[in-house]
Amino acid sequence: MHNGYGLGRDVALLEALASDEAGRTDGLGVAAVARLTGREKSQVSRALRALADAGLVERDEDTLVYRLGWRLFSLAARGTGGRLTAVAEPVLHRLAAETEETVHLCVLRDDALLTARTVSGHSFRTTGWEGRRAPLPCTSAGRVLLSDATPDELFVRFGAVEDLVPDYPHSRVRTVPQLWQAIQEAAERGWAVSHEEFEPGVAGVSAPVRDFRGRVVAALNVSGPTARLDGRFDETGRATAAAAAAVSAELGWTPGRSAP
Structure with a gap:
């Protein structure tokens, strides 16, 4: 189970993927997310994979960039x-x-x-x-x-x-x-x-x-x-x-x- 600190770090990743920079480039790679959040790339990579498994982000298999996922927008719409x-x-x-x-x-x-x-x-x-x-x-x-x-x-x-x-x-x-x-x-x-x-x-x-x-x-x-x-x-x-x-x-x- 996530504690509050872990949840806050995940929210920071989602906010990075919702940033203007992500909008301009249609997604962000692990290195860019790590730079925006001030975290290690290995930590960011693991966290993004977990969020992808939950459907909250999605990974483009061709460009390897991450974007906000459909499940997140579905939750927001409700x-x-x-x-x-x-x-x-x-x-x-x-x-x-x-x-x-x-x-x-x-x-x-x-x-x-x-x-x-x-x-x-x-x-x-x-x-x-x-x-x-x-x-x-x-x-x-x-x-x-x-x-x-x-x-x-x-x-x-x-x-x-x-x-x-x-x-x-x-x-x-x-x-x-x-x-x-x-x-x-x-x-x-x-x-x-x-x-x-x-x-x-x-x-x-x-x-x-x-x-x-x-x-x-x-x-x-x-x-x-x-x-x-x-x-x-x-x-x-x-x-x-x-x-x-x-x-x-x-x-x-x-x-x-x-x-x-």
Whole structure:
């Protein structure tokens, strides 16, 4: 049985696999996890194997990197986000079928967005997105998730850095004022758009999901190859906004009511 100290060390490993560095590289090797946690590689290797046996992490047999596992996200989904996921599930499937693209349910986690659920509109099931973290400023879902933030809150969250997303050179949002402007544009339109800003060749459209208080608690995102979405952004945006409104209604939000 784990004691509290052992459990804390395992949590530190999971936090390393949920870090921005792990998100950028789609997983971490034993050496990188050891560096982030300050532990010996042999200890980290044994602990990660045990976590993999429990289904809390998974190991890529080709690259030998570790990622957070499906069982961990399943447990999380049955927790505080369980109702959101359950309510959104049928809407995600309908939106995926309507747009014939991949649809994500995204939530805010610290200074990043987390993909909580993914449904594909194609005959194949896309993998690798659930549990993946991504930066907020250069993604349409991230801009939607920050809809409730004031300029001052954005400065507190991101600080006075010169470049919010130095690892994403194609992002049109690089400063807090530019992020605020993008958030306002999305709020006025009803959905946010990212055109190859997060990943070359990929575009995305996102709309906010609100709870009974009117607070943004999630984003519905439709992503696909730019070649397929070009010329369809307004159509896809309207469909995404309608789907997000349907989830919001299930959560008790009444359209037209001002958020507190």
